Amino acid sequence: MSYIEVKDVWQQYDNNVVLERLNLRVREGEFCTLVGASGCGKSTFLRLLLGQERPKKGQLLLEGKPFPSEPDATRGVVFQKYSVFPHLNVLDNVAIGLELPRSPLCGRLFGTAKKKAREEAAGLLERVGLGHAMQLYPSRLSGGMQQRLAIAQALIVRPRVLLLDEPFGALDPGIRKEMHTLLLQLWQETGLTVFMVTHDLSEGFTLGTRLLVFDKVRVDPQYPQAYGAHITYDIPLNKGRCGADGKTIADLPAGVLKNGSLSSFKDN
Amino acid sequence: MRFLNRYPSRGNRVLLILLPFILLAALYFVGSAMRLADNPDDKLLPSALQMADAIRHMAFMEDPRTGDYLLWSDTLASLQRVAIGLGISAIAGLLLGIATGVFPVLRAAFSPVLTVVSMVPPLAILPILFIVLGLDELSKVMLIVIGVTPVLARDLEQTGREISRELLIKAQTLGANSWTLVLRVALPQLVARLLLSLRLSLGAAWLFLISAEAISATAGLGYRIFLVRRYLAMDVIVPYVVWITLLAWFMDWALREMHRRFFPWADGGRA
Numbered sequence: 131m132s133y134i135e136v137k138d139v140w141q142q143y144d145n146n147v148v149l150e151r152l153n154l155r156v157r158e159g160e161f162c163t164l165v166g167a168s169g170c171g172k173s174t175f176l177r178l179l180l181g182q183e184r185p186k187k188g189q190l191l192l193e194g195k196p197f198p199s200e201p202d203a204t205r206g207v208v209f210q211k212y213s214v215f216p217h218l219n220v221l222d223n224v225a226i227g228l229e230l231p232r233s234p235l236c237g238r239l240f241g242t243a244k245k246k247a248r249e250e251a252a253g254l255l256e257r258v259g260l261g262h263a264m265q266l267y268p269s270r271l272s273g274g275m276q277q278r279l280a281i282a283q284a285l286i287v288r289p290r291v292l293l294l295d296e297p298f299g300a301l302d303p304g305i306r307k308e309m310h311t312l313l314l315q316l317w318q319e320t321g322l323t324v325f326m327v328t329h330d331l332s333e334g335f336t337l338g339t340r341l342l343v344f345d346k347v348r349v350d351p352q353y354p355q356a357y358g359a360h361i362t363y364d365i366p367l368n369k370g371r372c373g374a375d376g377k378t379i380a381d382l383p384a385g386v387l388k389n390g391s392l393s394s395f396k397d398n
Numbered sequence: 399m400r401f402l403n404r405y406p407s408r409g410n411r412v413l414l415i416l417l418p419f420i421l422l423a424a425l426y427f428v429g430s431a432m433r434l435a436d437n438p439d440d441k442l443l444p445s446a447l448q449m450a451d452a453i454r455h456m457a458f459m460e461d462p463r464t465g466d467y468l469l470w471s472d473t474l475a476s477l478q479r480v481a482i483g484l485g486i487s488a489i490a491g492l493l494l495g496i497a498t499g500v501f502p503v504l505r506a507a508f509s510p511v512l513t514v515v516s517m518v519p520p521l522a523i524l525p526i527l528f529i530v531l532g533l534d535e536l537s538k539v540m541l542i543v544i545g546v547t548p549v550l551a552r553d554l555e556q557t558g559r560e561i562s563r564e565l566l567i568k569a570q571t572l573g574a575n576s577w578t579l580v581l582r583v584a585l586p587q588l589v590a591r592l593l594l595s596l597r598l599s600l601g602a603a604w605l606f607l608i609s610a611e612a613i614s615a616t617a618g619l620g621y622r623i624f625l626v627r628r629y630l631a632m633d634v635i636v637p638y639v640v641w642i643t644l645l646a647w648f649m650d651w652a653l654r655e656m657h658r659r660f661f662p663w664a665d666g667g668r669a
Contacts, residue, residue: 182567201570212562215569217586217663226582230573237578267663287572 133158133323134179134291139188140358141174148174150358152188154342161317161324163334166344170359172327175344176293179325180205192290203231206284208297213280214268220279221264224251227286251286258282258312274305278312285316292317294326298333310337341365444633452633456622468622469641475617476607477645479535483542484596484603490543491550492592498551499558500566500584501576509555516548521609528614538610545606546599550592557591558584590661597653600646608642 132155139152149171156162164172177183178190181201190197198204207213214223228247229239239247255261258278268276277297284292298306314337317324328334334341343363350356406414430443444452457469464471494512497504524541531537561584569579611620619642626634657664 180567180571201567203571203573205571207568207571209564209568212564213568215565215583217590217661219663227572230569230578230582234575234578237574237582269663283568283572289571 132156133193135189135191135194137189137191139178139185139190141171141178141183141185142358146355147358149178149185150360152360154361154364156323156340158323159321161337161339162326162342163338163340164325164327164342164344165329165331165334166359168329170344170346172344173295176295176325176327179291180207180293203287204289205291205293206287206289207293208277208280208284208295210296210299211273211276214276214283216268219265219267220255220260220271221248221251223268223279224255224282224286227251227283231287251282254282254286255279258316272305274301274309277301277309281313281316285320285322288320290323292322292324294324296327296329299329306333313337335367338367341367441630441632444636448633449637452631453637456634456637469638472617472619472622472638473641473645475615475621476611476619476642479538479611479618480542480603480607480649483539483607484546484599486539486543487546487550487599487603488592488596490547491554491595492588494547494551495554495558495588495592496580496584498555499561499588500580505555512548512551512555516552518544520545520606524610524613533614538607538615541606541610542603546603549599549602550595553595554588554591557588561587586661590657590664593653593657593661597650600650600653604642604646 134154134156136152136154139149140147141149152175164175166172174183178185179197181198184199192204201207215226218226225244225247228250229244230237232243232247233239238244252261252264255264258281260275260278260282263271263275268279271279280297298309301309310333316322326334326337328337341363342361343365344359345362346357346359347362348357426443427446430445433440433443434445453469457467460466461468494508498509498512499505520541523544524537527537527540527544531540565583566579569583574582607618608620608623611618612624615621619638623635623638
């Protein structure tokens with residue numbers, strides 16, 4: 131049984147069909163990069179996985195059970211921006227991920243529990259290269275540092291799935307390279323299942339073990355909203371690399387749909 | 399160099415700050431001196447000496463009738479009303495702001511009615527307050543509460559709605575429930591904003607207080623001003639107005655300092 135299964139999902143807002151006939155099976159520990167033109171439903175798909183929206187039709191299953199219909203600690207997320215708390219310093223921004231689940235009444239820990247949570251958070255911050263900035267507020271951090279923080283924050287709760295919505299879209303190319311290295315290291319250590327939306331094709335190719343291309347196969351020029359996008363290419367990548375579960379990409383299931391032509395690819 | 403690119407030096411800055419105050423005072427005292435030279439019994443623009451004398455009477459000599467030091471008992475009465483009124487408004491405004499700012503269901507229920515209620519001119523319902531609540535402290539405090547709360551609540555609702563959707567989702571992915579999300583995410587941001595909107599509401603709070611005291615009170619700064627008006631006692635009124643202004647300015651300063659101290663992240667985030 132596959133880890134995540136997407137069964138014939140449709141999503142539409144009023145008469146605007148965004149996704150149609152979306153089918154996908156993903157194994158635990160895969161790194162899926164999602165590419166495609168703007169407005170073709172990549173981010174919508176991510177929101178469905180996050181539980182921020184529910185599909186109009188179809189099902190999303192996590193180990194055979196429907197996805198929780200609101201965001202929770204099973205799925206971590208990093209947005210392009212605005213995803214760290216401006217009123218907490220770097221250390222507390224991460225420690226809050228340990229405090230919230232353990233303290234449903236006060237939302238914070240006290241005494242030794244608090245100290246331990248902060249030590250654990252500090253360890254992770256050292257790991258992502260923010261050890262020197264733990265007392266700063268996010269507004270004092272550069273864009274790259276903020277995203278490092280957001281990633282650390284998402285990982286501290288040990289989610290089963292990590293969702294990244296163009297996390298490096300606003301960063302300089304040099305910083306972006308550093309972030310790629312960091313992300314790959316963390317992914318290999320944790321064995322997380324990752325979905326990452328990106329506009330940068332080369333980023334999609336270098337990072338993922340699987341590249342999913344979203345595109346519309348049916349287009350009505352008179353009424354462009356009539357049809358939605360689905361996954362037109364499903365390309366296994368970086369065969370040598372493997373997730374923490376030890377499976378190589380070679381024995382992953384083949385793509386679901388392979389119609390359309392390569393030209394739609396270059397257009398992006 | 400263009401005017402907009404010029405900055406005052408440190409010394410000049412202090413000078414520029416003081417200049418308008420000095421000018422205003424000078425204008426007053428010159429006017430006062432001219433009128434008193436014409437007519438030593440003129441009551442309209444009392445001199446500094448006359449006002450100092452009035453202050454001595456009000457602040458440092460017992461009132462023969464009540465045995466109080468009037469300036470201080472008036473100040474105490476007024477400050478108490480303002481503090482209780484603003485305190486209740488702050489708590490009510492914060493609760494309403496969180497409710498309507500964070501939870502869509504509660505926003506649907508309360509936001510429109512708040513908008514309508516905030517349009518009721520508070521002074522227009524002052525008679526109702528006097529009738530219903532009597533002429534005592536309660537009606538004066540309630541006037542401040544009714545006047546200030548909707549403004550605070552609407553401002554905080556807006557602030558709550560401006561917390562980005564991403565942050566609310568992020569908090570949920572970190573394990574927050576509705577209650578802890580309010581405690582750890584919404585509350586700190588809204589309290590920071592509350593201190594700022596309280597500063598802006600100080601003027602309104604004092605306006606409502608003085609109005610209520612003018613109509614019905616037995617003590618208070620507003621009461622005293624309107625009482626001595628009957629005797630054209632400008633030598634009391636002017637120092638009282640200055641004193642009220644000072645009190646309001648001090649409250650403003652205290653709120654600003656609290657904001658700086660407790661919410662350093664809110665402006666620039668220096669740790």
